[in-house]
Amino acid sequence: MVRGAVFHITSRRRIPMEKHRVGREGGDELDCPLYLSGHQAGILHVTLEGRDTRFTVRAAVSKGLYRLYARGEKGDLLLGVWEGGAMSRCFSRELTAPAGRILSGVAYSVDGSGEAWIPAAAELFPGWPVCGGLCRRYKSGWQLAMPFEENGPFPLPSLFCLARIVQVMERQCAVFWFDGVGRPIIPPLF
Numbered sequence: 001m002v003r004g005a006v007f008h009i010t011s012r013r014r015i016p017m018e019k020h021r022v023g024r025e026g027g028d029e030l031d032c033p034l035y036l037s038g039h040q041a042g043i044l045h046v047t048l049e050g051r052d053t054r055f056t057v058r059a060a061v062s063k064g065l066y067r068l069y070a071r072g073e074k075g076d077l078l079l080g081v082w083e084g085g086a087m088s089r090c091f092s093r094e095l096t097a098p099a100g101r102i103l104s105g106v107a108y109s110v111d112g113s114g115e116a117w118i119p120a121a122a123e124l125f126p127g128w129p130v131c132g133g134l135c136r137r138y139k140s141g142w143q144l145a146m147p148f149e150e151n152g153p154f155p156l157p158s159l160f161c162l163a164r165i166v167q168v169m170e171r172q173c174a175v176f177w178f179d180g181v182g183r184p185i186i187p188p189l190f
Contacts, residue, residue, distance in 0.1 A: 074100030
């Protein structure tokens with residue numbers, strides 16, 4: 001036993017707390033925080049089962065559809081569509097290896113109801129005229145919703161091909177996706 005070390009005791013094995021806090025590395029089990037809208041909403045339990053890794057979710061979130069990811073130090077692993085509550089999925093080592101050590105879980109609302117739209121700040125979208133627009137977090141970047149009228153000028157005409165026309169807060173808008181530093185990106189398929 002390591003002298004002075006603090007241990008997290010699980011039903012299978014004792015894991016040093018340092019590994020418990022930062023993600024799975026050498027232990028059999030780990031509880032990671034699960035985030036929704038930037039706040040912890042539950043726990044993503046990671047368990048090694050032979051050559052597989054089981055991900056179990058325990059969270060109290062509003063009813064809806066969410067995309068659930070295991071966030072690793074090298075990337076994200078899509079765990080699937082989740083309806084809230086409890087869920088368990090098992091993946092092979094070959095599928096989980098590219099994500100690296102698991103650090104946390106992240107859920108994104110599929111219908112957008114889990115994220116609040118806020119007034120768009122110019123510093124989030126450098127070089128783009130966003131006055132009158134709304135934005136919200138999307139993964140590691142942002143969604144930008146600009147008011148759209150069918151017979152009016154198109155907002156951000158240079159990004160015409162990257163827009164989706166949707167209702168945002170009971171108003172028709174052209175929605176664009178940006179990365180975390182304010183560069184436009186191709187919208188996701190959903």
